[in-house]
Amino acid sequence: MRDAYLVGAGQSEYGAFPEESYRSLFRTAFEAATDSVPRGIEASDVDEAFIGTLGVGGRQLGLSGPAVTEHVGLGGVPCTRVENACAASGFATRQAVQAVKSGMADVALAGGFEIMSDMSSDATKYWLGVSGETEWERLSGTTFSGVYAQMASVHMEKYGTTREHLSQVAVKNHANGAKNPHAQLGFECSLEDAQSAPVVADPLNLYHCCPTSDGAACALIVSEDVVDEYTDDPIRVAGVGASSDTVGLFQRDSYTGVPASQRAGEQAYEMAGVEPDDLDFAEVHDCFAIAELLAYEDLGFCEQGEAGDLIDSGATELGGDLPVNTSGGLKSKGHPIGATGAGQVVEAFKQLSGKAGDRQVENPTRGLTHNVGGSGGASVVHIFEKDAETEVSA
Amino acid sequence: MSWEPRPTPEITPETERYWSAAADGTLLVRECTDCGLVYHYPRALCPDCFSDDVEWKEASGEGTVYSYSATQSMSGWPEEDLPLVLAYVELEEGPRVMTNLECDPEDVEIGTRVTVRFKAVEDADAAVPVFVPRE
Numbered sequence: 001m002r003d004a005y006l007v008g009a010g011q012s013e014y015g016a017f018p019e020e021s022y023r024s025l026f027r028t029a030f031e032a033a034t035d036s037v038p039r040g041i042e043a044s045d046v047d048e049a050f051i052g053t054l055g056v057g058g059r060q061l062g063l064s065g066p067a068v069t070e071h072v073g074l075g076g077v078p079c080t081r082v083e084n085a086c087a088a089s090g091f092a093t094r095q096a097v098q099a100v101k102s103g104m105a106d107v108a109l110a111g112g113f114e115i116m117s118d119m120s121s122d123a124t125k126y127w128l129g130v131s132g133e134t135e136w137e138r139l140s141g142t143t144f145s146g147v148y149a150q151m152a153s154v155h156m157e158k159y160g161t162t163r164e165h166l167s168q169v170a171v172k173n174h175a176n177g178a179k180n181p182h183a184q185l186g187f188e189c190s191l192e193d194a195q196s197a198p199v200v201a202d203p204l205n206l207y208h209c210c211p212t213s214d215g216a217a218c219a220l221i222v223s224e225d226v227v228d229e230y231t232d233d234p235i236r237v238a239g240v241g242a243s244s245d246t247v248g249l250f251q252r253d254s255y256t257g258v259p260a261s262q263r264a265g266e267q268a269y270e271m272a273g274v275e276p277d278d279l280d281f282a283e284v285h286d287c288f289a290i291a292e293l294l295a296y297e298d299l300g301f302c303e304q305g306e307a308g309d310l311i312d313s314g315a316t317e318l319g320g321d322l323p324v325n326t327s328g329g330l331k332s333k334g335h336p337i338g339a340t341g342a343g344q345v346v347e348a349f350k351q352l353s354g355k356a357g358d359r360q361v362e363n364p365t366r367g368l369t370h371n372v373g374g375s376g377g378a379s380v381v382h383i384f385e386k387d388a389e390t391e392v393s394a
Numbered sequence: 395m396s397w398e399p400r401p402t403p404e405i406t407p408e409t410e411r412y413w414s415a416a417a418d419g420t421l422l423v424r425e426c427t428d429c430g431l432v433y434h435y436p437r438a439l440c441p442d443c444f445s446d447d448v449e450w451k452e453a454s455g456e457g458t459v460y461s462y463s464a465t466q467s468m469s470g471w472p473e474e475d476l477p478l479v480l481a482y483v484e485l486e487e488g489p490r491v492m493t494n495l496e497c498d499p500e501d502v503e504i505g506t507r508v509t510v511r512f513k514a515v516e517d518a519d520a521a522v523p524v525f526v527p528r529e
């Protein structure tokens with residue numbers, strides 16, 4: 001199969017935007033993505049589009065892909081909505097890569113959006129809950145915080161992980177998000193703030209949970225045959241991995257890891273021919289602080305059970321050996337469900353293009369994105385890297 | 395799904411017997427006659443070997459807490475049932491279930507031995523299994 005390249009990516013701000021619609025946010029993201037392509041790109045160049053959205057609120061649940069692509073001048077372009085809960089646009093990105101690698105498209109758009117801020121908290125809870133195990137887990141009054149809290153409880157019991165480790169994730173991601181103009185909660189928080197926040201679902205408190213958000217993000221994936229038309233500094237999609245699992249946690253053997261993420265990570269590393277040590281940064285799915293710690297282990301950043309030591313070491317902070325969630329992550333940048341995966345690709349593009357501003361990682365060659373649906377019913381991993389020629393010339 | 399009062403189970407042809415047994419005070423699991431797997435949730439094919447030679451099996455109703463989480467407030471949840479204690483309970487027979495513990499969260503830890511109880515559901519031949527620490 002031929003190679004696929006990331007030539008542009010952009011997003012709207014994440015937050016609560018009563019003056020915006022899902023279409024206007026998507027337009028902002030699409031224009032940011034096309035504007036970011038070094039040699040420019042026309043809407044008419046796009047051969048295919050994959051749009052991730054859960055459809056929170058149910059406002060345009062059917063045909064929500066075409067509803068936004070038509071709005072940005074892509075009328076007539078084949079468009080498919082991709083739904084995999086919080087991993088929707090991570091999977092949309094994978095679909096775009098597949099379309100390009102297969103030869104069916106030279107230019108594919110991967111995007112995502114969600115509007116979550118215009119509903120009551122009960123309605124939001126309902127729409128978040130539709131991605132839970134609705135038949136057997138929600139019956140107990142379970143929310144995602146309740147499910148992830150129980151993953152945290154087991155990890156703490158088995159490996160001695162502490163509430164302070166969870167809070168350190170919040171402190172780190174807020175420190176990064178404070179440097180990201182698109183972040184919803186772009187302010188720093190102290191360890192004391194994070195430790196003393198009200199309990200949501202013990203052991204998780206408010207600072208261990210990401211917010212709900214409005215937002216949109218887009219990425220442009222092109223083939224090796226046309227990449228030179230768009231950039232002199234190609235970023236190759238070096239690795240892709242994806243997996244699925246039971247929706248309910250109760251059916252899984254272990255709660256101290258996300259098997260779908262482990263499988264997705266292994267596939268992506270194998271395809272890219274790299275090891276976790278070869279990464280310069282990673283954007284991981286920190287919907288809850290424990291999820292970031294589990295990702296460290298699932299993706300091989302450390303051994304099983306050692307995520308607490310890894311966050312303690314400072315290695316995942318900006319300036320550390322492997323900065324994680326330089327964008328602020330879901331915790332600080334925000335989590336507009338359908339946009340989140342594509343939004344992670346935006347950060348990877350910015351970092352590898354040297355356009356990440358105050359949160360720029362020094363001369364990165366390779367970065368990973370990791371996007372999880374629900375409690376791990378679906379997971380997708382991408383590895384992006386600058387072409388070797390670019391490294392030499394740089 | 396409404397949380398006022400507690401959620402009502404979705405009863406399907408595959409799960410009807412599970413819920414009506416619960417209303418009679420019995421917790422059922424499924425057992426595969428071919429490979430021996432005991433499993434939850436109830437379904438017509440074994441999730442491991444996909445045999446349709448599966449039987450209902452009466453569970454002892456005893457288990458241990460595999461994990462849990464407590465929350466002091468839950469919008470829409472009956473006030474008298476707070477704090478809400480969520481738990482994954484591992485049944486003696488093997489499978490785990492997502493459930494609630496009807497007790498003070500201070501009385502629970504991972505590994506606590508628990509026994510099933512049943513909460514009646516209005517307007518349906520069903521009851522929801524919950525657990526309490528074993529006496």
